[in-house]
Amino acid sequence: MAASIREKQTAALKRMLNLNLEPSRSSAVEPVWKVLVYDRFGQDIISPILSVPELRDMGVTLHLLLHSDRDPIPDVPAVYFVMPSEENVQRICQDLRNQLYESYYLNFISAVSRQRLEDMASAALQAGTVPQISKVFDQYLNFITLEDDMFTLRHSQNREAISYYAINRGDVQDSEMEASMDAIVDSLFSVFVTLGTVPIIRSPRGNAAEMVAEKLDKKLRENIRDSRNSLFTSDSLQAGQFSFQRPLLVILDRNLDLATPLHHTWTYQALAHDVLDLQLNRVMVEEPGGEKSPQGARPKKKAKSYDLNFTDKFWQSHKGSPFPEVAEAVQRELEEYRSQEDEVKRLKSVMGLEGEDEGAISMLSDNTAKLTSAVSSLPELLEKKRLIDMHTNIASALLDHIKVRKLDVYFEMEEKMMSKQSLDKSLMDMFSDPEAGSPEDKMRLFIIYFICSAQTMSDAEIDQYAVALQAANCDLAPLHYIKRWKAFTKMTAAPSQYGGGGTKTISMFSRLMNTGSKFVMEGVKNLVVKKHNLPVTRVADALIDNKSYQDTEDYRYFDPKMLRVTDSSIPRNRNPVQEAIVFIVGSGNYIEYQNLVDYVKGKSGGSIKRITYGCSELSNATLFLKQLAKLGTELH
Template sequence: LATLIRNKHSALKRMLNFNAPPLKNAAAEPVWKVLIYDRFGQDIISPLLGVKELRDMGITLHLLLHSDRDPIPDVPAIYFVMPTEENIDRICQDLRNQLYESYYLNFISAISRSKLEDIASAALAANAVTQVTKVYDQYLNFITLEDDMFILCHQNKELISYHAINRADILDTDMEAIMDTIVDSLFCFFVTLGAVPIIRCPRGNAAEMVAVKLDKKLRENLRDARNSLFTGDNMTAGQFSFQRPLFVLADRNLDLATPLHHTWTYQALIHDVLDFHLNRVMMEEGQGAEPSPAGARPKKKSRKTYDLTAADKFWQKHKGSPFPEVAESVQEELDTYRAQEDEVKRLKSIMGLEGEDEGAISMLSDNTAKLTSAVSSLPELLEKKRLIDLHTNVATAVLDHIKSRKLDVYFEYEEKLMSKSTLDKSLLDIISDPDAGTPEDKMRLFLIYYITAQQAPSEADLEQYKKALQDAGCDLSPLNYIKQWKAFTKMAAAPANYGNSGVKPMGLFSRVMNTGSQFVMEGVKNLVLKQHVSDKQQRSERTSETDDYRYFDPKMLRGSESLCVTMSCDDVVVFVLQAIVFVVGGGNYIEYQNLVDYAKSKQGKKVLYGCSELFNAAQFIKQVRKQDTCKLSRQHRTKNMNFNESGQFNLLVALCVCVCVCVCVCLKQAGNYLFYDL
């Protein structure tokens, strides 16, 4: 799985070099060209390749397909777009207008034959057949945000959103279109990964629909051996290994509490309280600064963007850390930088000594080498200063939200709710406190309480809560939907008890800041982060949960599913190394960080997280608010969906449940089947 981002990075670089291997000779001059992309292509490229990298590859100009573009007749153009009707029409228009010297057409997903014929007809009519040099299907229709995280799309994500999948008036044709869109992106993902997965999913929800369609699409491609994307020249190094990935599909409806949770880790907090999309955070310049003096003209605030990339060592080290630890680390980095800066100034002062004092001359000689080293490291020092300023500004903005909304109180209280710990304050007190958060914060807290409660509150208590929420300015439509969602779910016989041995303290990750730190966490307490771990993760055993999971192996003959399901664990050789967890209906950074922490605790195991869209709590509540408050979708009413009484379906449980019983490779040798459990 670690090769995924390298594969995609290489595929993009190859595409930008006219679909030829990139030049290995750094001294060789690249061919100068322009890059034309649509919004989808822009979203795919921007998290992986910066402007400098594009310039190094000869991209002098990158423009949106539907922008006003002037002709550049002596320069080749590389197109990277979705094969939509609008895009095809615009490409045909470019051919007629003779905008560029030559055209290299790269489609994000496979283009249909009819649309290809439209381009051919336009090229013929414009006498530009020889100028259309290459046409490629790139199969890159997904967005890589981290080495171990991907999403399907950012543009038009409302078309495959939680609301779109679960709306009450959805037609069968609409659902088919949504599933096809998701499956097309997942197919591209596995083509780029270069591996055919083993698929496992729960029954009776959208995840199962995706699994069935993906299995069918993979089988159809494998059946055509001559043109298969997983064989022959298209095979990557991963194909020569028996390490096939386990692909676990989960449905968002299995857990509606986690997307509402107030989090405490740096990356998830930024996504929750700031404008953070595609690894770029946008905020008003001066956010968190002191207000203008009375009577002074208020300063006009400008928007500033910060890219949080893999090249940012501080970000890579601390994005999953609790916020107080991040704040302390920013201060430490700042102190280290100032010490280095003072050393450079001291050496400069020594170099400027005058006179023939022997002591001064001796000191000058001793420090010449040090100054030379300091000057050579100056670019690195300036970059370090830039990153410190970046994280100082971002952390300050996050801290303002924590202090003004008392997010530490919400986080601690929700942790206790989920772990069934003793509460030191009544829920009604927090909801009624005018200084404790926004109306949305209060609604999120109450929804988590309602979802995770083993026993629903009485009607009298519920009315009291609803009145308090309304008095706090809350819109109750999300609660109305959650009530129906919970009523239509089939409760498991044995609800998960997060208060027992399943909850294991992972130690104090945060400490009180030093008094000298500019990030003194007033009102922010030391908190113990909990990890919910099921006993089923620790031992390979069949359970009612695993029995209800469907199994698909696109490489096996039809009818093999029943054979695999009936195999006992004694017949299976455990061989689990790679897994991909994908959430249909949307995901979040909280689940991603949980899986990252889980993978770190399992030496040699790789886990990758994906979701159809990435949303924060505010965006999720907005979708829930749209849901019909009178009825649920047919998916809820007619499908037999299994939940535990807490309403949560922990992704770590889902992953390990599948790993325990999944038969992933079936090789026939001398008439006997050898089974490997991945």
């Protein structure tokens, strides 16, 4: 199977840091020491996939923000990795005038315009630094990879311009909409340049997804036709990068499904995103601090950040698991570690390493071999301990939120709503219970109920719920928008839309119920999620397997390699799809990502080998609800 998007982007970044040469396989070759200068967006791209030690191995001694105060380092080359914006180019010109570095390798995240190249050329001429500009490259790396099979377009920089709010504002100007669509297309173009392949594109009609599909088709088509500058010819791509198996790109609009982004979730990664605000594979957890608090006061808490990345085997194995399974696995790892640690201690004491005479040690050759093995695995053991401590702290923080906010009850109720099952507890009981979560939790629950209810709710019914929500201190602004949205889309969430889901409760793992467990799970339900496809996965499944599915029958088909595509030229018997990219215009989330991962796992005998999930921005429910509230406020 072709390399993943993370592997491709990592290889491109390493090539760039190696001064745009292929990195040497030989460890004997000393890297060229250099300074890395990036803007915030460059930092967001690099930080989830290259750690500080990896940067050091590539010869990066310092990494600095472009707009920070930087001292001259005249005997070191500088690698720049920035967006080609006006202010960035002006700052580079200033660096050239100040002669900060020995030489300059200028790498632009997306293509730099001719005008800005000329600005830099004239600044270099005036400063007499033309010979110091070693290379200028368009890198086409205008996206952020978070997993082997997941990417987003923006994190901190210019995120608002391509958010769900920006695209769905009532007073959005045509020029603003064009700019938002162009920004998304520019990034998607970068994704396919990095993958080295031209996709076949499918999209629904009449929404932002269609606009993105049309513009991307045009941009790819123009680049393929430009034989001198095409980025998709086998010559211009590195050997082995070009694939004859073309991926299917499914571009969808967030408005397809507004329930899932607000859903209370139950799997590890999605919970960390929802509850602890996981960002760029890093999570902040509050821990009791070391400082002494005044008597009677609560202990002070300090925030600690943890990186959750692809080298962490526990994370890779369990990020998609239900929370009780994660707690069970952490407990198991902890017990295993303790037994290994006890063995090291025992051997040390048997061998008299606590200060016994040397004669006793010489007699224990068998134990010496054992100890050598134990000591050689010590770094591994310490790393294991670090990971166990980290996951214990993260899981404990999640468990606190689950208990305080009754997140297991919310999750179970929403799963039942989305799969049209009857509820054990009434919504009014949840809204009036001051112990049941925050006002935001209650609002999320009601919006999901409103979207997924098969019968249209009367205004009187909605008003009755609204009074109860207001009494629970809920902001009703998101509901104003959702009412307008549902009336506009006439989407009553027919049984085909959601469904097949739900949960079942099984007894808690005995390991977690014993008194020595790190996790006191009393009162928390051990819920098992029934496998089901969310709306995004259903659409992807229909398009991948060429199924007749009512919702995808009129989807548009684009093939940038064909001269002209008409409805009659769409091949009816298409080749089986091995790789697909599902891209959401608007807010994406880890719930849909995990659902697609589970879908691919369940198709082990089928043709599909990988689905990569992408979105213009990644939002947890808190952030998405804020966007809905802004839209709702603007309606009044």
